[in-house]
Every structure is written in structure tokens, then in C-alpha cells.
Amino acid sequence: MELPRRRFLHVTASTAGLSFISRLTWAQSYPARPVRLIVGAVPGSAPDVIARLVAQWLSERLGQTFVVENRNGASGNLAAEAVVRAQPDGYTLLLASASNAINATLYDNFNFNFIRDIAPVAGVVRFPMVMTVHSSFPAKTIPEFLASAQATPGKINIGTPGIGSPQHVAGELFKMMTGANIVLIAYRGGPPAISDALSGQIQGVIGTVLLTIEHIRSGGLRPLAVTGTTRSELLPETPTVSEFVPGFDASQWIGIGAPKNTPKGIIDRLDHEINSGLADASIQARITDLGGTVLPGSPAEFGEYIAGETEKWGKVIKFADIKPE
Numbered sequence: 001m002e003l004p005r006r007r008f009l010h011v012t013a014s015t016a017g018l019s020f021i022s023r024l025t026w027a028q029s030y031p032a033r034p035v036r037l038i039v040g041a042v043p044g045s046a047p048d049v050i051a052r053l054v055a056q057w058l059s060e061r062l063g064q065t066f067v068v069e070n071r072n073g074a075s076g077n078l079a080a081e082a083v084v085r086a087q088p089d090g091y092t093l094l095l096a097s098a099s100n101a102i103n104a105t106l107y108d109n110f111n112f113n114f115i116r117d118i119a120p121v122a123g124v125v126r127f128p129m130v131m132t133v134h135s136s137f138p139a140k141t142i143p144e145f146l147a148s149a150q151a152t153p154g155k156i157n158i159g160t161p162g163i164g165s166p167q168h169v170a171g172e173l174f175k176m177m178t179g180a181n182i183v184l185i186a187y188r189g190g191p192p193a194i195s196d197a198l199s200g201q202i203q204g205v206i207g208t209v210l211l212t213i214e215h216i217r218s219g220g221l222r223p224l225a226v227t228g229t230t231r232s233e234l235l236p237e238t239p240t241v242s243e244f245v246p247g248f249d250a251s252q253w254i255g256i257g258a259p260k261n262t263p264k265g266i267i268d269r270l271d272h273e274i275n276s277g278l279a280d281a282s283i284q285a286r287i288t289d290l291g292g293t294v295l296p297g298s299p300a301e302f303g304e305y306i307a308g309e310t311e312k313w314g315k316v317i318k319f320a321d322i323k324p325e
Contacts, residue, residue, distance in 0.1 A: 028265075030062075030265075030266050030269060031062055031064040032064070033064065033091065034064055034066070034067055034091075035058075035064060035065070035067070035090065035091050035092075035093060036066075036067050036069050036091065036092050036093065037051055037054070037066055037067065037068050037069065037095060037256075038069050038082050038083050038092065038093065038094050038095065039051045039068055039069065039070050039079060039095040040073070040074075040075075040076030040077070040078060040079030040095070040097070040099070041072055041097075042070060043070055046127065046210065046252075046254075046290060047097055047254055048070060049290065050095070050124060050125055050287075050290075051068045051095045052068050053283065053287075054095075054124060054256065054274065054277065055068050057273070057274075057277040057283065058270070058273055058274070058277075061277075062273060066093075075099050075102075075103055075106075075107075075164060075324075076097060076099040076100060076103065077103055077107065077110070079094060079095070080094060080096075080103075080112070080118065081111065081112055083257065083258070084118065084259060084260075085259075086259050088119075088258065088259040088260060088261040088262040088263075089263075089266075090262055090266035090267075090270070092258075092259065093121070093256055093257065093258050093270075094118060094256070094257040095254060095256065096118065096120075096254070096255045096256065096257040096306070097253065097254050097255075098166045098253050098309065098313075099164075100118075100306075101114070101306060101310040101313055102164055102165075102169055102317070104310045104313075105310070105313060105314035105318065106164045106317055106322060106324050114306075114310070115303075115306065115307060115310060117260050118257040118258070118259070118260065119257060119258045119259065119261070119262050119267060119299070119303075120255065120299045120300075120302040120306055121255070121256040121257055121258050121267050121270050121271055121274070121299055122255055122256050122270065122271040122274040122275060122296075122297070122299065122302055123253065123254075123295030123296065123297050123301075123302045123305060124254045124274065124278065124294070124295055125253065125254050125290075125292040125293065125294060125295055126228060126251045126252070126253045126295050127208060127209070127251060127254075127290070127291055127292045128209060128226040128227050128228030128230075128240075128252075128291070128292075129166065129167055129170055129206055129207060129208055129226065129228075129250065129251070130212055130216075130223050130224075130225070130226045130227065130235065130238065131158075131206050131224045131226075131227065131241065132197065132204050132206070132215075132216065132222060133145070133197075133203055133204035133221070133222050134197055134198070134200055134203060134220075134221065134222070135219055135221065135222050137203055137204065139224065140224075141239075141244075142224055142239075142243075142244040142245070143244060145180075145224055149180040149181055149182050153181035154181050154183060155183075156182045156183065156204070157182070157183045157185050157202040157203050158182055158183070158184055158185065158202065158204045159184075159185050159187055159192075159193030159196055159197055159202045159206070160185070160186055160187070160193060160205070161186065161187060161188075161189050161190045161193060162186050162187065162188055162189070162325060163186045163322060163323070163324065164322060165186070166250070166251075166252045167206045167207060167208075168184060168186055168206075168322075169250070169313055169316050169317065169320075169322070170206055170227050170250035171206050172184065172316050172317075172319070172320040172322065173248065173312075173316050174241065174245070174248070174250075175320070177245050177248055178245055185202060186325075190205075190207050190208065190211045191211070193205045194221075197221060198215060198220045198221065204221075204224075206227070208252065208291060209226065209232050209234050209235060209291035210290055213234055213291070216235070223235055223238040224238075225238060225239050225241040225243070225244070226238055226239075226240050226241070227241055227248070227249070227250040227251060228240060228250075228293075229242055229251075232291060233293075234288075253295060253309070254295075255295065255302055255306075256270065256274060258270075267299050271298060271299050275297075278296045279296070
């Protein structure tokens with residue numbers, strides 16, 4: 001027998017209300033057990049350090065342990081896929097990074113789509129990189145560097161970590177936006193690239209501020225410009241590339257993601273607590289010490305940021321015809 005329309009609507013509304021209350025209660029009681037934060041990097045790396053900083057803060061604020069789990073390999077793809085396949089209940093999170101945005105175009109055999117399958121939770125930090133040259137290199141500014149590249153096409157060798165790394169694609173973006181005929185040499189990590197730059201085997205290196213700053217301070221490397229949109233607090237006298245190449249922006253970044261369909265209440269609660277941490281003076285100081293700047297905002301804003309980064313690096317990868325190792 002059919003329910004009268006008024007009674008049907010009443011039942012439907014009651015059911016929807018109960019569902020909303022259930023979701024709200026679930027979010028308010030979250031987390032009821034330990035939470036895993038999956039990191040696609042080795043222990044001791046910058047992403048790992050940030051993950052442990054976030055995990056400690058959330059553990060203290062939410063009264064449950066947030067456990068950092070390192071799943072290094074495939075440029076962070078193993079970690080991302082593990083989270084994509086996890087239950088969307090807030091108990092498995094991803095330390096998302098610029099590599100995820102780069103990999104979306106770099107690899108064409110994914111079993112998942114990062115933007116579609118990972119829900120943005122919160123941005124955490126941006127790390128600008130720095131373009132440096134050996135102290136004996138004649139150029140002291142970006143315009144002088146471009147003039148040297150024009151005078152000696154294909155003769156300036158700049159080292160970066162591996163193919164598809166944020167440093168490598170930053171170099172390709174620089175080439176794309178300036179037309180500089182320089183050679184990017186991808187090493188297996190930042191330290192060997194820096195070592196060859198210091199020894200004069202190559203003319204310079206694009207690296208993180210944290211890895212290069214001691215060599216800059218000792219005079220072995222000369223900074224030309226940082227790659228973010230603002231100057232680094234650790235290198236306040238060094239200009240940004242964008243001061244000479246308008247619109248240039250290449251930063252490593254880190255944030256938190258979750259499996260798609262994770263309840264909005266849980267995402268909002270995590271976002272609130274993470275942003276509270278980013279406003280804390282002690283966490284800001286720690287991030288500054290690591291060479292970064294905080295990346296606050298809502299889940300929607302972080303999602304827009306990821307989409308913009310994915311589009312930008314997709315254009316660079318196609319322009320430079322970059323293929324994964």
C-alpha cells in the first residue's frame with residue numbers, strides 16, 4: 001500500500017535528518033582510534049619531517065595517535081595508491097605533495113586519478129627552491145645568467161634531482177618561459193648534484209634552500225634567485241625568479257589528502273586543526289627553519305591549488321616531452 005504523500009515526505013525528511021545527525025555525531029567523535037598518515041618519502045626527508053610535525057600536533061589536539069607510515073617508491077605513487085584504496089573513514093590520510101601533481105601527467109599508466117580519487121583536506125607548507133651557480137661562474141643575476149646562456153647555447157649544465165622531481169620541472173619551466181638554451185642534468189638525488197656543482201663538474205644546481213644554504217653561506221655556491229613568489233626568510237637578499245620573469249612560480253608543497261567520499265565533517269575538523277597549527281608560532285618557526293612558508297586555507301582552496309599545479313606541470317611536461325625514468 002502506498003504511503004500518503006504527507007506521511008512519505010515526513011518519513012523521508014526524518015530519515016535524512018537522522019542520516020545528517022549520524023554523520024555529525026561520527027565527525028564529532030572522530031578520531032576514536034589511531035590514524036595512519038601515509039608518506040611517500042624516506043624517514044628523515046623534508047616530507048617526513050613535516051608529516052611528523054603535523055602528526056604530533058593532531059595527536060595532541062585530537063587525543064588520538066596519528067602514526068606516520070613511510071611508503072617510499074615510484075615517486076610517491078605507492079603511497080597515493082594505498083590511500084586511494086583505503087576506506088574513506090578518516091583513518092588513512094595521505095601526505096600529498098607537488099610530486100602528486102607532477103605525476104598526474106608524467107605517468108600514463110595509473111590505476112587512479114589523483115584529483116578525482118583524493119579529497120583535499122588542508123595545505124601545510126610551500127618550499128621554494130633556489131637556482132645557484134658555482135662561485136666562479138660569471139653571472140650574478142638572472143639577466144646575466146640568461147645572457148650567458150644566449151652567448152653559449154647548450155654549454156651551461158645545471159643539476160637537479162631525478163627526472164620529474166620538482167627541481168627538474170622547475171628548470172624546465174624556466175627554460176619554457178625564458179627560452180634559455182641550458183642543459184638540465186638529472187641526478188639520483190640532490191646531494192650528488194650539489195657535489196658536482198661544488199667541484200665544478202657542472203655550472204650550477206637547482207635545489208632546496210635547506211640543502212643548498214650552507215654551501216651558499218660558505219661561498220661555494222652563488223644564489224641567483226629563489227623559485228617561489230616571495231623571497232625566502234633564510235635568503236632575504238636573494239630575489240625571486242618572478243622579479244625578472246613575471247609569472248614564474250615553482251615550489252615544492254605539502255598538504256594532507258584523504259580518500260574520496262571521506263565524510264565532510266571529518267575533513268572540516270582536520271582542516272580546522274591543521275590550520276590552527278599553522279597559526280601557532282612554534283610551528284611557523286619550525287617551518288621557517290626548514291626553508292618553507294605555511295600554506296593555510298580551506299579544503300576547497302587547497303583543491304583549487306592542486307588543480308592549478310597539476311595543470312601547470314602538465315603543460316611543462318608536455319612542452320619538454322619529459323618521460324619517467
